[in-house]
Amino acid sequence: MEDGVCSRIYVKGGGGCSGESGGGGGKGSGSSKCGRWNPTAEQVKVLTELFRSGLRTPSSDQIQKISHHLSFYGKIESKNVFYWFQNHKARERQKRRKLSLPQQQHFILPPSSNLQRMFVFHLLFIPQFI
């Protein structure tokens, strides 16, 4: 038996729910079933970056723009962004209160591309976006 690692995320290949808008270097967020949103690693990375930069409760306008931009990496809707921030904030707080839930994950993910960095920068600091 191989040693178990502590936690991981996975990226699935294939899967064909509906309109794939995968962009540069992004893998599909295909899921075996179309039930619920399955964020790509890139989407999670950007969302996490926004969160770490201080964004907690994006306005509906911000949500719209974020989800639109994230659609570059795969299928996504506004409500997904809304729920993501809501859940992430709640679970961060749970963890901090040492109630139950687990530790934060540190992504050793992809070669964070300049494109992505610039993208996050853009999201964060351009007034007309945020």
Added chain:
Amino acid sequence: MEDGVCSRIYVKGGGGCSGESGGGGGKGSGSSKCGRWNPTAEQVKVLTELFRSGLRTPSSDQIQKISHHLSFYGKIESKNVFYWFQNHKARERQKRRKLSLPQQQHFILPPSSNLQRMFVFHLLFIPQFI
């Protein structure tokens, strides 16, 4: 190991295992790996007994107490207790749904009665019961 089902990207998980907390006469979990919580028979027994007594969604405070008590038998964290009840409840419901349509099961004790609280409290601290 066959692969190809999905490609995985590993994520840092904490800073290694938490220290062994086998308090008193508790036997170790037997595994020095830190993959995931491996409950001892005693821990499972207590949790099951609490569940059978009607406890479904313990409060944060209950979780703390339960996990502290169970740490006597081996390494355990609050989140393990939290997940245990979540999973146990969910899978009971899941099983029930697959077999026959939900005939709402009535538990002997209503969700937040003082009677239940007292029972749980005593169950937790009376050694010979466990």
Added chain:
DNA sequence: TTCTTATGAATGAAAG
């Protein structure tokens, strides 16, 4: 070993 099952962990979605 490989396959199957049981279950710990995680998280999207939603209810309260």
Added chain:
DNA sequence: CTTTCATTCATAAGAA
């Protein structure tokens, strides 16, 4: 915002 529900992934344990 907090808490709960549903579904899924991953893995440990047992069966074959």
